[in-house]
Amino acid sequence: MSPEIIIPDSVIQKLKTARHVTVLTGAGISAESGVPTFREAQTGLWAKYDPQELATPQAFRRNPKLVWDWYSWRRELVRQAKPNPGHFALAKLANLVPKLTLITQNVDGLHQQAGSKNVICLHGNITETKCYTNSHFVESWPDGEDVPPKCPMCGSLLRPNVVWFGENLPGDALSTAVQASQTCDIFFSIGTSGLVHPAALLPMYAIENGALLVELNPQPTQLTHYAHELLTGAAGELLPLLVERAFDS
Ligand code: BV8
Numbered sequence: 001m002s003p004e005i006i007i008p009d010s011v012i013q014k015l016k017t018a019r020h021v022t023v024l025t026g027a028g029i030s031a032e033s034g035v036p037t038f039r040e041a042q043t044g045l046w047a048k049y050d051p052q053e054l055a056t057p058q059a060f061r062r063n064p065k066l067v068w069d070w071y072s073w074r075r076e077l078v079r080q081a082k083p084n085p086g087h088f089a090l091a092k093l094a095n096l097v098p099k100l101t102l103i104t105q106n107v108d109g110l111h112q113q114a115g116s117k118n119v120i121c122l123h124g125n126i127t128e129t130k131c132y133t134n135s136h137f138v139e140s141w142p143d144g145e146d147v148p149p150k151c152p153m154c155g156s157l158l159r160p161n162v163v164w165f166g167e168n169l170p171g172d173a174l175s176t177a178v179q180a181s182q183t184c185d186i187f188f189s190i191g192t193s194g195l196v197h198p199a200a201l202l203p204m205y206a207i208e209n210g211a212l213l214v215e216l217n218p219q220p221t222q223l224t225h226y227a228h229e230l231l232t233g234a235a236g237e238l239l240p241l242l243v244e245r246a247f248d249s
Helices: 009-017 057-062 064-080 085-093 171-182 199-208 235-248
Strands: 021-025 100-104 124-131 158-162 186-190 212-217 229-232
Touching: 009 186, 009 212, 009 229, 009 235, 021 085, 021 171, 021 199, 057 064, 064 124, 064 158, 085 100, 085 235, 100 171, 171 199, 186 199, 199 212, 212 235
Parallel strands: 021 100, 021 186, 186 212, 212 229
Antiparallel strands: 124 158
């Protein structure tokens, strides 16, 4: 059993009285679901590759099979993953506050599986596939022939529907995320190292607008210096406790 987790009363009171709660999640919230975070060493065949090198259009153009195989491996990991108590706590929280905006950098769809609605997916969804040239979405493709498979509509190579480094984020997702960061009373940054831009700027917009900035992470990050509170621990443990302390007691 983990030692008594301290949640400052300032956080509880702010959460109970907030009109608008904004949450940004990163790979850390899915760690307890068995989805490796972006920074931890990749395993097996992929150990020698740096994700930031593989998750780029250049890598895909240079070696489409390698990049496609990497995503196939990750898609399978995500398919086997289930939401954890951290995801479920956020889905429950949305029904306990007047307004909650959930923004995620994750591409695993676990927030949606846990019941969260209107999730703002800044970096896309690894379980969706589209073609490289025209973004034709494709549900299935013949096994084994071409790797990567080709688009049945235009013949260009299929790729995952994720935002690669060097690619722009979906405009509507980003503008909604910025607006929610600028208008919230409390902003939670959960399970993110705060290294990837422009997502990393969202907590800054929150503090600029006078929101209470609360970070949940087992360890300090780039953001910790700016946060009003750092709740040290795993999201799967902290979030259910936070919801219970604020609304169940
Ligand atoms: C763009 C999809 C216009 C693909 C991803 C400004 C400054 C510097 C650089 C830039 C900048 N502006 C743009 C850039 C370039 C680049 C960038 O940010 N580079 C950085 C990294 C140097 N950004 C872009 O290219 C973006 N596009 O801005 O377009 C442009 C373009 C070029 C130049 C200028 C402007 C596109 C970025 C999107 C990239 N795609 N994902 C895929 O998944 O394959 S990002 C990818 O990284 C994942 O989505 C993942 O979410 C994210 C990694 O970040 P985290 O989520 O934070 O995960 P990480 O592993 O780092 O940390 C996990 C944390 O969890 C840790 O802190 C750990 O302690 C914690 N944790 C662990 N266990 C738990 C836990 N926490 C809680 N509970 C636990 N149990």
